[in-house]
Amino acid sequence: MASMSSGDESLRLCVFDLRRGQTEGQELDKILFFHPPELDVSTQLSVTGLSEGLITFTRLFSPEAACEVIEAERHSHVFFEAETDIWMVMVVEKNKDTGAIWRIDALRGMLKEVHSLFVMFHGSVRALLEKEPTGGLTRAQLYPFITDYLSTFQKRSRSEDWCCDLFVGKKLQLPNFRETTLSERGTVQMLTLARDTALEVQSLVQVLDSCAGNLQCLSMILFQDLLVSTTLSPDDTVNLFTFAVMRLTSQALLSSDASSWSHLRKGTGSSETSSRSTSGSIDSLHHVIRPLQNDKWKKGKDGFLVTDIWGLETGGSPDPAIPIVWLQETQERVYLLAYQYKSLTLLLLLPETDIVNGGLSAVKQQVIEQASLRIMKIEEKISRGWGGENAYHVKGYRYLVVDTDLEVSRASPSGKVATLAKESLLALNKLREEVDLEKSRAKRQERDLEICIRAKNNAWVIARVSRDKELYMALEKASDTLLDATDAVGRFSNRYCSGAFLMD
């Protein structure tokens, strides 16, 4: 594996289509995305070639689910078949020094996530390829998209000018394992509401719905980066929630504001700059939209969030165009309107086909007239009852609870998780890997699992799986006996998970 040892590249990521480039000499046509882009073509081809070979080989034994992961000595290859015959492969270096090993499921979760988001904004890759068979458009869209996505994980402090790194070949980083150990990609985090507040919110949801007149208007409400309410299907909720937390919530806007000065000074970052990019994979002929580009959303005077990512309205209007996203559930294209009041972010989704000229501004007007007062009141009410960023901290526990069915998770606040010793985190990470393995093995109906491990630093790391609920926990200050540790978990389960995890 000569290509893997070539140097400091810690991450390689490629997307390729098995249906393309079948003939000798056309192999490059397969590749839809490759990171790092500056890598020479032969190396790119060797990575995809190897992956394709492995896929073809493993399919012989398991036609339904070909290979998921290859563990090499210094690298892990994570496979994800995003769409039929469209594969995403990620190669990560194992860091021997830190002992930090990427949890494969977490990496695959990222691949899944970036693909889902891509589909949400651009439609499926296959559809794009069919629309434009040369693949130029697909490549032009994929490249900035994935790069923008990965740039989210950059440490902001270290990269003042990170918004431009897309085209200067900077090293991209994966999220730190400290951040991923006690979190679950592909789930939403809910805000717990008091009943009366929940009723007010539900009432607001109905008002929002009525703002669109006879059209169906789906909506989603976030408080800071927690979900308050949604009328979308669970999968669409997860996608839109992920996007909102990345780019739209008050906090996302706040952090982009902080860096907006440097952004303005450099005068870069707009989508037009792609034309003078150094990368060969960008096709300047295509109108490239970078939905995940940072720093592009601003709160307008009317409370609605605006961006010029999608260019301007057609017909010479000076107003920026309203983004359109695909809904997975209905396979429908909908306009995405975002309204923000303080910590409350509201997303409205209106079917594209039903909106006639000026229809959106009428809806906006309705929202301002009918709902803004309620929004204000609800924001105030939630804020008053909100316990701050450590609201869901449970003293003595560092935990993650996942409900895989409802795609919901809750975890200790990241600030608290950061206080865990590295040993605990590594042990927990290892434990999660074990559980992942066990879960994929046990396809049996009753998936009941309980693992307690004593880490090097004498902390207890515990995993508990009960049907479709999972609980991971690190107890650093628990006493010596296993009994005490399980008791602590039992107490937690009864108090905070309504007794979902029955402890023996």
Add this chain to the structure above:
Amino acid sequence: SSDTALVNLLVLSFSNAGMKEKNSATTASTLGRILATCSKQAKDYGSCVASIVHEIEKDLCLKQFLALKSCMQHTVKIMSPRPSSSQTSVGSGALSHAYIQHPSLRCNVPESRGLFYDDANRLLICVTSSQVFSWETATFNPDVSPSVDSIPEGPILSVRFSLDKKVIAVQRSDCEIQFFHRETKQTLTHKCRAGSESLLGFFWSDSPLCDLAVVKTSGMDLFACDSAMNLRLVETKKVNVNWYIYTHESRLVLLASGLQCKTITGFQLSTAGVVRLPKFEMTLASTESNSKPIISAGDVHLVTVYGRIYCVQVDMEAMLLHTYRFYRDAVVQQGSLPIYSSKLSVSVVDNLLLVHQIDAKVVIIYDLFVDSRAPVSAPLPLLWRGYQGSDTSPQAASKENESPESSTSSENIVMYEDAWTFLVPDLILDQTNKVLWRVHLDLEASWLAISASSSDRTSLLEFLQRRKLEANKAKQLCLGIARALILERRPATQVTQAIDVLVTAYSYSVKAGIYKELKNGKTTATIPTNDGASPDNERGRASGSSLDEEEEEVEMNLPSGPADEQQESQLSSPAISPDELYKFVFASVEEMMVEESDYLVAIITEFLRSISAEKLKVDLNIYVMTIRLLARSKRFAELSLFTANKIIEPSKEVALQLLESGGQDPRVRKLGLDMLRQLSLHHEYISSLVQDGYYLEALRYAQKRKVTSVRSSLFLEAAFASNDMQHLAAILRVLSELIPGFKETSEYYTFHGLLNETSSSVAV
């Protein structure tokens, strides 16, 4: 305005005609005939409106309108004569919101010298030269016989019984009042200084300061009176008085002075003491000539509605009826109502002000509760109803069947004849026929009129919720309106407002203690409002009303306020409890709204919000229904949100419904399971787990919670069915530990045997 009035009238006429003929074609021809017959009047009205259309104001064309109206009514009457057998009506036509109803209270005593009404005791009094006959009017029972007292002969200007009814006071002249003790037959004569002052009248009081107030031209004397009928002057209020009015209902006496009798001094002699109102001037339009009109006692009426005291005053020059509202420390003019008649009187029925335009022979209804001074409905005549009117109130219907005989034939009744006296609050005394009528309101007719004139159902519901007399009818109408709003798929915001009105009204009436559940499904509305309020009781109860003083409300409280409320508690109030709303509105429309469950869920959510805001509870079946609706439209994400946020309150029934709806979505079923566990419904939880095939988890749970109520065979059969002998063995072992004596049961032997047969390798 007159225009809406016309619309109302048309609506009413056709609803009438339509009922008779049940045919829309003939209804249409009815319109044609009416318009043909009344073409002149219609034209007049139309041209009047047209001539001033740029400056049109309410009731400008009333004269023309009334002409058109009476013509139309006449036509309708000819076209659809009422069958005389079921209901006889007098008055111009059958259209009315207000009616008087048979039977009347007859007070025909031979050699009668006069009829009096004692409003404090609600007694109708008829006097002969030496006798006093008195009828209780509170119950309004025509069969009741009068009590008779003998008094010495002499002229009688007025008669009032003391509040304990032990003493009869008779004003003999303008300077003499005589008191007769009904038991001891003791007599006392009170005289005022002849010449210098003359006596205007007197009334009994229940204020702690005095028992009797005597109004004279020089002022008002307040006397305390002991059981031996010794009068002791307590206080004198020095005012020049031309005339006075007093109602016991308001405990308010107004003394008029000045050349035009415009200056009014008021006192309230309540149980809280004697309160002097700020002196105020009544409004009188000045005419061009120098003649100064004078206000007479008949021009001023005290009106008590919704626990507030108003005064209405006729201003003939301006053709306006001015209203004033009394507060503890102020008298505030409230605006004016138009007058269409040179003679005018008022009644109060069910907190509504009825203004009788006597010359026009119509009555106009106002609801002073709302700020708008627009009438509730168009001017319509007062109606007389015979025995079995279709809309008769229950109390009348039940009694009339037993006493069909009556000598008051309809021929004798002339509406608004000169001899009519309007008594406080809702009685009419016909001096000619010597009968007493009570004025009733036809709630349905007024409802119809309001709903025809405005599409605002919210204010209509508010109006109905304020009704007290026909509470049950008002309630039914409200339920009907709420149902209709939903079935008509009105915008959610409209329905929400309507529901808010009902919930708020209910919450208020519960807090005020007015609301009372119907018992045994019987309507308690058969008892008239003013029933059983003997002055003794009233006095006793009213004494508690001094507490009112401590309330922050600056409004002048009615001294008898709490007593009134107590009386009303015997009625069912029109308030609708959340449970009833669920049962008669939501549950009843569910089947018809199958296609629109989203809409219904939206309405229910608003309903729940409204209830929650008022801190009320509702039948948990509404949650079960919500789950059903959400599951029907496959809104599982929201269903889990609703459950997580406890918008759907957890309960066993709710959990079971979740399990049932979970047939379509396992996530929903899981919500149900979680809820069972949270509610510690161990038995149901374990059974459901086993049913879903999670028998090991179920057993673990049973072991942990020491639940033995679940049949052990459930686990065993499930494990056996799954063909996992290791599980079966494990279950047998756990059950042996869990249930004492399990090893001795036949079940144990059966499965143990099965286990040994199938696999001898597994040790138990």
